[in-house]
Amino acid sequence: MTNSSKPRNSVRFYLNGQFHEVVPSSPTQTVLQYLRDDKGMTGTKEGCNEGDCGACTVTKADLNSNGEVELRSVNACIRYLPTLDGKVVWTIEALAANGTLHPAQQAMVDYHGSQCGFCTPGFLMSMYTMYHKGLVQPNREQVLEHLSGNLCRCTGYRPIIDAARNMHQYPAPPFDLNQVAQQLHELSKQCAQELVIDSPAGQYWAPRSPESLAALFEQHPDAVLLAGGTDVGLWTTKLLQSLNKIIYIGDVAAYDKIETNDDGIIIYAMASLNDGYEAMVAEYPEALEMWKRFASMPIRNSGTFVGNLANGSPIGDSAPFLIAVQAQVVLRKGSKRRELPLEDLYVDYRKQAREPGEFLEAIIIPRRQANIKVATYKLSKRVDQDISAICSAYAIQLQNNKIASVRIAHGGMAATSRRAYKAEEALLGATWDEAAVAKAMQALNDDYTPLTDMRATSTYRVKGAQNLLYRFYLESTGTAGTRI
Secondary structure, X not given: OOOOOOOEOOEEEEEOOEEEEEOOOOOOOEHHHHHHHHOOOOOOOOOOOOOOOOOOEEEEEEXXXXXXXXEEEEEOOOOEHHXXXXXXXXXHHHOOEOOEOOHHHHHHHHOOOOOOOOOHHHHHHHHHHHXXXXXXXXXXXHHHHHOOOXXXXXXXXXXXXXXXXXXXXXXXXXXXXXXXXXXXXXXHHHOOOOEEEEEOOEEEEEOOOHHHHHHHHHHOOOOEEEOOOOOHHHHHHOOOOOOOEEEEOOOOHHHOOEEEOOOEEEEEOOOEHXXXXXXXXXXXXXXXXXXXXXXXXXXXXXXXXXXXXXXXXXXXXXHHHHHHOOOEEEEEEOOEEEEEEHHHHEEEOOEEOOOOOOEEEEEEEEOOOOOEEEEEEEEOOOOOOOOOOEEEXXXXXXXXXXXEEEEEEEEOOOOOOEEOHHHHHHHOXXXXXXHHHHHHHHHHHHHOOOOOOOOOOHHHHHXXXXXXXXXXXXXXXXXXXXXX
């Protein structure tokens, strides 16, 4: 392993304890394809190939902003191989040592957690991640959270949950966190030079500084900016698109951070969804349920908080709440920056108020204001790992029980996440009571004309939005209320 002043075209990482240096067949070759097709490591399964079922789960380690080893479960099926540069990865083949099963494996056997076995490797990797993160004896809620990205058609989950909760009963396996840290520090030196892949299948750049990223995107505004890849990955695995130019921002260490000051919480472009939500929930605990219901643990580990907003999906669950609390985005083009209210970023379906070569560098979430009441709710067919039919968010300030300010935003009701201006108008200045809420509920009919699709009818969406507003009123006042 030698360093070079020239751009690299090879990806360097540790896999199951062994150093690998690989030139990908294409920039969009997935980790799953590499494991199964190139290495013959078929323990990692292909199920949905879109990050939903968890059969492809692997464990990834890198250094966080504090220089500490961070273990995360991720989906191999939608993660591009070049993004493993500088990382340490384990697959199901690494668990058993010298003929002895890992505690997660032994517990799965003893508690009868496997039937057909197809999903089992993914479950085990999620349990393996839990175990070596220090959750050796997790409670039920911790188990459910960490297994939220793993689906099983056979067992009904109870024996798998039992296995995860009881894996601490077995002898601890060898696992040297200091050695992992040493490998990661070694890789940081070996991967100091920017990774550049120029192949017939497309170009891939992995800049390592904000300045390099900004210059590259200004030069190539038609490139796809890749962060967590939880949506972009599906462009190639499901839509079979060819991505000619990719700029990966995951190696810009300066963007993997969250800052808090008197004005707000600043979440930068590479902070994960999990880390971003954790910081936001510390200021706004009312967003806790949304955090836990947002996709799954592996998706939240890979996806980025800012990337979800930059994606701009009308059914993205972060935007409504952030619009309600008046979040601002920081846009950057070259060396120039500007701030914009998040609600003004979204112009129309998949259209944003960004110039060519301009990207979202960060989002600023205001600190909590005095006398503010906030909430966010999600309606979907499943509790876990499902796309919203409606996502609603509210922020009101009261003075002597009069509504001094009000912001209501919804996702799933229009071409973008958008405020309910008519409902806000009906509430502003009114007494916070059932009469005002009933008037605002009716005003929602004029705020949105939602579509009917596989998730919900337009009628359901409007009725749901009205009922969620009433729910917010009941919960914010602590009263049972009467049916409207």
